[in-house]
Amino acid sequence: MSRAAVLEGTGEALHPAGTRADELAAIERSWASPPGFLGWFTHVNHSNIGRRFVLTSFVFFLLAGILGLLIRLQLALPLAEVLDAESYNQVMTVHGTAMMFLFAIPAMEGIAIAIVPLMVGARDMAFPRLNAFGYYVYLIGGSVFFGSLFLGLAPGAGWFSYVPLAGPRFAPGYGVDIWTTMITFIEVSALTAAVELIVTILKLRAPGMSLDRMPIFVWAVLVMAFMILFAMPAVIVASSLLMMDRLIDTQFFVAEAGGSPLLWQHLFWFFGHPEVYIILVPALGMVTTVIVTFTRREVVGYNALVLAIVGIGMISFGLWVHHMYTTGLPFMGRSFFMAASSMIAIPSGVQVFCWIATLWGARIRMAAPMLWVLAFFAVFIAGGLTGVMVASVPFDRQVHDSYFIVAHFHYVLMGGAVFPLMAGVTYWFPKFTGRLLSERLGRWSVATVFAGFNLAFFPMHILGLQGMPRRIYTYLPEMGWGDLNLVSTSGSLLLAAGFAISLWNVARSLARGAPAGDDPWGAGTLEWATASPPLNSNFPEQPVVLGRNPVWDWARSGHRPIVGGLSITRRETMVTTLLDARPQSVQVLPGPTPWPFVSALVASASFFGLIFTPWAFVAGFFAAFLSFLAWFWPRKPWRED
Amino acid sequence: MRVRVAVDANQLDRFAPHTHPLWWGILGAVAIEAAVVATLLTSWFYLATQSAAWPPEGTAPPPILWPTVVLCLLPVSSMTMWWAGKGSDAGDARRLSLGLALSVLVACLVLGVRAVQMTAFDIRWDAHAYGSMLWVITGFHFTHVASAIVGTAAVTVLSFRGYFTPSRQLGVVVDTLYWYFVAAAYLPIYLVLYIAPRVLQ
Numbered sequence: 001m002s003r004a005a006v007l008e009g010t011g012e013a014l015h016p017a018g019t020r021a022d023e024l025a026a027i028e029r030s031w032a033s034p035p036g037f038l039g040w041f042t043h044v045n046h047s048n049i050g051r052r053f054v055l056t057s058f059v060f061f062l063l064a065g066i067l068g069l070l071i072r073l074q075l076a077l078p079l080a081e082v083l084d085a086e087s088y089n090q091v092m093t094v095h096g097t098a099m100m101f102l103f104a105i106p107a108m109e110g111i112a113i114a115i116v117p118l119m120v121g122a123r124d125m126a127f128p129r130l131n132a133f134g135y136y137v138y139l140i141g142g143s144v145f146f147g148s149l150f151l152g153l154a155p156g157a158g159w160f161s162y163v164p165l166a167g168p169r170f171a172p173g174y175g176v177d178i179w180t181t182m183i184t185f186i187e188v189s190a191l192t193a194a195v196e197l198i199v200t201i202l203k204l205r206a207p208g209m210s211l212d213r214m215p216i217f218v219w220a221v222l223v224m225a226f227m228i229l230f231a232m233p234a235v236i237v238a239s240s241l242l243m244m245d246r247l248i249d250t251q252f253f254v255a256e257a258g259g260s261p262l263l264w265q266h267l268f269w270f271f272g273h274p275e276v277y278i279i280l281v282p283a284l285g286m287v288t289t290v291i292v293t294f295t296r297r298e299v300v301g302y303n304a305l306v307l308a309i310v311g312i313g314m315i316s317f318g319l320w321v322h323h324m325y326t327t328g329l330p331f332m333g334r335s336f337f338m339a340a341s342s343m344i345a346i347p348s349g350v351q352v353f354c355w356i357a358t359l360w361g362a363r364i365r366m367a368a369p370m371l372w373v374l375a376f377f378a379v380f381i382a383g384g385l386t387g388v389m390v391a392s393v394p395f396d397r398q399v400h401d402s403y404f405i406v407a408h409f410h411y412v413l414m415g416g417a418v419f420p421l422m423a424g425v426t427y428w429f430p431k432f433t434g435r436l437l438s439e440r441l442g443r444w445s446v447a448t449v450f451a452g453f454n455l456a457f458f459p460m461h462i463l464g465l466q467g468m469p470r471r472i473y474t475y476l477p478e479m480g481w482g483d484l485n486l487v488s489t490s491g492s493l494l495l496a497a498g499f500a501i502s503l504w505n506v507a508r509s510l511a512r513g514a515p516a517g518d519d520p521w522g523a524g525t526l527e528w529a530t531a532s533p534p535l536n537s538n539f540p541e542q543p544v545v546l547g548r549n550p551v552w553d554w555a556r557s558g559h560r561p562i563v564g565g566l567s568i569t570r571r572e573t574m575v576t577t578l579l580d581a582r583p584q585s586v587q588v589l590p591g592p593t594p595w596p597f598v599s600a601l602v603a604s605a606s607f608f609g610l611i612f613t614p615w616a617f618v619a620g621f622f623a624a625f626l627s628f629l630a631w632f633w634p635r636k637p638w639r640e641d
Numbered sequence: 642m643r644v645r646v647a648v649d650a651n652q653l654d655r656f657a658p659h660t661h662p663l664w665w666g667i668l669g670a671v672a673i674e675a676a677v678v679a680t681l682l683t684s685w686f687y688l689a690t691q692s693a694a695w696p697p698e699g700t701a702p703p704p705i706l707w708p709t710v711v712l713c714l715l716p717v718s719s720m721t722m723w724w725a726g727k728g729s730d731a732g733d734a735r736r737l738s739l740g741l742a743l744s745v746l747v748a749c750l751v752l753g754v755r756a757v758q759m760t761a762f763d764i765r766w767d768a769h770a771y772g773s774m775l776w777v778i779t780g781f782h783f784t785h786v787a788s789a790i791v792g793t794a795a796v797t798v799l800s801f802r803g804y805f806t807p808s809r810q811l812g813v814v815v816d817t818l819y820w821y822f823v824a825a826a827y828l829p830i831y832l833v834l835y836i837a838p839r840v841l842q
Contacts, residue, residue, distance in 0.1 A: 130666075199665045270680075586654070633795075
């Protein structure tokens with residue numbers, strides 16, 4: 001049934017015995033988001049918020065990508081003068097920070113917020129208003145952080161803000177203060193999304209979707225959310241301590257007064273290494289999803305894949321010291337972390353073999369999402385190989401702080417996150433816009449990005465081995481690094497052109513793409529069992545799940561079990577038990593409200609104030625309390641809620 | 642395709658305060674806060690191992706009397722919270738209001754004791770990393786008690802206005818859960834800040 005027909009209540013009934021068309025229209029009205037500019041600030045439905053997260057993160061991707069191009073232009077020739085040293089430092093810092101904190105994490109979370117409730121058959125997430133709050137926090141914090149660049153106030157101490165370089169003595173001015181406050185602030189948004197996703201996955205799954213029937217992507221998101229839960233507090237503590245070192249003269253990282261610069265590195269990398277896997281794990285879930293759909297068979301080794309994802313999540317917390325091999329740690333410690341770092345290859349290998357087994361002998365449909373996945377294989381495996389190399393202490397000490405590392409982490413981050421993300425976005429685009437992308441432009445984009453990426457980053461391996469250090473804004477002609485740098489810069493332009501093709505593809509499809517229909521790929525998971533774009537209520541009749549690919553199961557058995565008895569005039573969704581997803585109770589969800597936006601504004605103002613005065617903390621505490629009070633205060637009439 | 646109603650949600654509970662997703666959400670918030678406490682205390686030990694003297698020469702460990710009073714007061718306030726919750730389960734709105742108000746009072750007492758105790762610290766936060774740690778961990782817990790107080794004060798006001806019933810008491814249940822956490826988080830903080838410097842010396 002079409003979306004318009006549902007909204008007008010004119011369509012045919014989904015089935016003769018159950019929900020009638022006028023009831024469907026009533027359900028859709030109870031879940032509707034108010035229109036208009038002011039209405040925009042009151043939306044809480046997960047599909048709206050998820051879409052905003054993804055869109056905003058791609059805007060930051062574009063901006064930070066342009067900064068990357070600036071870096072490459074500066075380095076294209078020896079002694080180039082595109083950027084001076086100070087601007088180069090700011091551009092490099094904002095490029096790295098924005099790509100990690102403003103693009104990669106929010107993009108993954110955004111896709112999870114948009115897709116996971118649909119995949120588990122829920123009508124929304126557990127805390128829709130918190131979702132909206134997290135989005136505004138991210139939007140405001142990210143914009144302030146990025147905006148500092150245009151005022152020339154941006155931080156210049158690198159995305160890792162190592163002390164003492166980032167301390168009050170060597171980084172005066174507001175740059176690093178903006179980094180510490182805004183990073184702390186944006187992490188709040190990551191944490192709210194993590195709690196939200198965990199509770200939604202554990203408690204709001206459709207009846208019958210026991211843990212062993214959950215799609216692999218949902219497993220991956222669950223692991224990602226738990227990793228955020230335990231990794232982000234470390235960076236929040238670290239950036240808060242640095243904030244205090246700079247604002248109220250605490251001595252946490254000052255060696256002369258009993259502090260330790262190494263404490264910063266430990267805290268930062270205790271977050272920073274899991275962070276890499278926080279981005280990678282959901283990407284692996286996307287890869288599996290695409291492979292299942294485009295081979296049209298159940299994944300081989302479901303249990304092994306789930307265990308591998310959980311294993312990666314756990315091991316990733318035991319690796320952080322491999323960023324610190326050259327800091328003079330005890331030999332024993334280094335050996336331990338070398339072994340742990342190599343161990344990550346085991347679960348990663350298990351996954352790759354499961355994928356190969358699934359692809360083996362299947363008739364693979366070579367559409368654009370699948371091509372992105374194949375490109376992911378090539379790039380990520382190359383990055384994984386250099387990863388095994390730098391996991392070893394003697395090798396790492398040779399290439400540390402050289403362009404070899406820059407090459408390595410762009411291979412794993414672009415390969416491990418951006419290629420799968422492009423696969424995911426291409427795959428789910430029809431679901432969220434109702435339109436198909438051009439297949440031809442998609443192929444051109446994959447090919448151009450793949451060629452441009454390798455041209456841009458492969459030469460950096462060689463430059464690193466030739467001794468070119470990282471984080472330098474220029475180099476002398478006598479070093480002989482000019483040619484390869486020029487190759488790299490031309491590759492980066494090609495890479496940008498490849499993404500521009502995708503951007504054009506999206507714009508073109510939004511304007512005049514072919515209608516997608518509910519399930520353009522013939523996929524088996526629940527997000528394809530609703531209209532495109534999804535109905536306000538996701539599912540007018542919540543499904544009951546009997547297998548891993550419900551849509552395929554329905555087609556095979558010829559019947560579709562559903563949940564009956566949910567209200568049509570208020571927002572209700574099923575709550576089920578944690579392991580077996582047996583029906584437990586019903587959650588009544590809140591409707592549109594502006595208060596999350598107001599709270600986010602108040603919180604932003606307090607964090608922004610912290611750049612200048614510690615009293616902003618006290619003022620912010622009470623202001624935030626008042627806004628939360630207005631948010632949560634029950635509205636009369638009480639009896640009807 | 643045939644469609645059949647396999648699960649009927651008509652008779653299911655719409656309020657269910659003890660299994661509500663929000664209860665799990667607060668548990669998530671508690672996990673985050675617990676990770677922050679663990680990170681701060683680990684940092685305390687890390688800096689201790691890196692320093693020649695911890696606390697630094699000439700600095701006495703913080704006096705132990707008032708922290709021990711706090712250690713006793715926080716469980717008392719948790720017990721009044723528990724007592725209030727039992728009253729709420731039984732539909733006794735007066736007992737709920739009374740228990741909540743008592744808890745807030747005891748917690749305010751805790752804040753007062755904490756404030757007195759902080760003035761007795763032998764070192765400022767900007768003198769040495771030890772002082773920074775001491776002040777920041779104490780301030781962190783102070784802020785949590787303060788936020789538990791203002792949150793519970795709001796719940797108390799609602800309770801006096803007759804908002805809560807045995808089926809609609811989610812606010813009480815999740816507020817109590819957070820309260821227990823704030824009280825329990827003090828134990829490791831107490832052990833590290835006040836006992837460890839004496840034992841390790």
